[in-house]
Amino acid sequence: MKIKEYVKPVSIEAANELCSKGAVVLGGGAFLNLGDKAIETAIDLCDLEMDFVVEDEKQVEIGAMATLRDIEKSAILQKNFCGILSKAAASIMGVQVRNIATIGGSVYGKYGFSDLLTVLLALDAEIELFNAGRMNLQSFLDREPEKDILLKIILKKNVSRASFTCMRKTETDFSVLNTAMAIVEGQLRLAVGARPGKARLAKGAMGYFSPADYSTKAAAALALLAAEELHFGSDIRASEEYRKELCKTMVKRCAMEVLA
Amino acid sequence: MRITLTINNLKRDVEIAPGEVLYDVLKKCGISSVKKGCGTANCGVCTVLLNGRPIPSCSYLAVRADGHCITTIEGVEEEADNIGSLMNEEGAVQCGFCTPGFLLTAIAMKRELNNPTEEEIKSYLLGNLCRCSGYEGQMRAVKRYMEVSQ
Numbered sequence: 001m002k003i004k005e006y007v008k009p010v011s012i013e014a015a016n017e018l019c020s021k022g023a024v025v026l027g028g029g030a031f032l033n034l035g036d037k038a039i040e041t042a043i044d045l046c047d048l049e050m051d052f053v054v055e056d057e058k059q060v061e062i063g064a065m066a067t068l069r070d071i072e073k074s075a076i077l078q079k080n081f082c083g084i085l086s087k088a089a090a091s092i093m094g095v096q097v098r099n100i101a102t103i104g105g106s107v108y109g110k111y112g113f114s115d116l117l118t119v120l121l122a123l124d125a126e127i128e129l130f131n132a133g134r135m136n137l138q139s140f141l142d143r144e145p146e147k148d149i150l151l152k153i154i155l156k157k158n159v160s161r162a163s164f165t166c167m168r169k170t171e172t173d174f175s176v177l178n179t180a181m182a183i184v185e186g187q188l189r190l191a192v193g194a195r196p197g198k199a200r201l202a203k204g205a206m207g208y209f210s211p212a213d214y215s216t217k218a219a220a221a222l223a224l225l226a227a228e229e230l231h232f233g234s235d236i237r238a239s240e241e242y243r244k245e246l247c248k249t250m251v252k253r254c255a256m257e258v259l260a
Numbered sequence: 261m262r263i264t265l266t267i268n269n270l271k272r273d274v275e276i277a278p279g280e281v282l283y284d285v286l287k288k289c290g291i292s293s294v295k296k297g298c299g300t301a302n303c304g305v306c307t308v309l310l311n312g313r314p315i316p317s318c319s320y321l322a323v324r325a326d327g328h329c330i331t332t333i334e335g336v337e338e339e340a341d342n343i344g345s346l347m348n349e350e351g352a353v354q355c356g357f358c359t360p361g362f363l364l365t366a367i368a369m370k371r372e373l374n375n376p377t378e379e380e381i382k383s384y385l386l387g388n389l390c391r392c393s394g395y396e397g398q399m400r401a402v403k404r405y406m407e408v409s410q
Contacts, residue, residue, distance in 0.1 A: 006279075033281075172386055
């Protein structure tokens with residue numbers, strides 16, 4: 001990546017003004033050397049105190065500049081949401097990368113390989129953008145890319161059970177597939193990511209299944225439904241067929257952990 | 261642009277380009293221990309400590325380190341010597357290319373974790389790849405190092 005000018009704005013308003021003129025917001029920069037993109041002006045939000053993880057009675061808020069290591073080690077996130085956001089963060093690459101990569105970079109980049117997007121989708125996360133305001137994560141993932149600045153991620157404390165699982169060829173590689181399941185206000189939510197496209201909710205399977213009707217057979221049926229309704233693709237890590245088979249097993253395991 | 265880095269407790273004013281990564285700037289400053297492997301933050305060879313935390317210097321903008329403390333093996337000679345001797349005793353070093361990054365991560369782990377389990381040690385060192393050793397000797401050395409430090 002080539003950067004012509006680097007700016008550390010003193011306010012989010014100043015950052016937004018630069019952004020509207022075409023400047024690019026830097027996340028953690030972990031993928032700096034993965035492309036040859038030329039950036040005229042790079043904006044670094046590191047001085048804007050956006051690396052927080054805070055909670056009140058009803059919700060947890062995570063600043064966009066919180067690193068994956070912050071999330072992994074946060075006592076707040078370890079004790080809420082069955083700890084699956086911390087667990088997912090801890091499984092990403094090595095400690096060096098987790099010390100620089102940010103949750104904002106993962107979310108705003110809408111990366112297909114992201115483990116965190118899958119977890120956040122299952123937990124029914126909301127995000128807050130400087131211009132577009134607050135919206136649920138699903139809406140953000142579905143909308144066309146627009147210049148904006150991600151401020152924070154909001155998670156309501158309405159999750160009773162949750163589980164995350166991922167499959168990798170090696171410990172530090174991206175996931176071949178990842179799945180997350182949660183019971184949010186009594187309703188089941190199931191997300192599958194690294195398909196290799198970005199995380200998606202298996203809405204058909206979610207609608208079919210009531211957490212009260214759990215059985216091993218029902219978990220297998222849920223997994224089958226999810227595998228049938230979601231689209232999978234092939235890439236260097238795995239074929240479409242392999243991902244579909246993995247989905248059946250991983251969703252079933254998640255269901256057995258969350259619902260049994 | 262001009263930045264100030266504290267490298268191994270020594271303040272340095274350095275002229276850098278905005279897109280220059282920390283690894284390249286450390287080389288310009290005469291730090292020879294830091295190596296470059298994959299160049300994409302995957303192998304851990306370029307690890308340095310930023311305010312005590314291990315980071316991949318190949319993928320960290322130098323300008324972001326402005327005003328912060330960078331530690332390389334040259335800055336932790338005594339600790340590096342301690343664990344380095346154990347690595348030698350356990351036959352954990354072959355070509356040695358990954359060793360500076362590996363030692364720095366182990367030193368950061370010792371400072372950060374209290375009495376870690378074998379799984380926690382493995383997890384902390386996951387980001388440091390070694391193509392020679394098979395990791396068994398390194399694990400023996402690190403476990404001894406952690407025991408000595410308790």
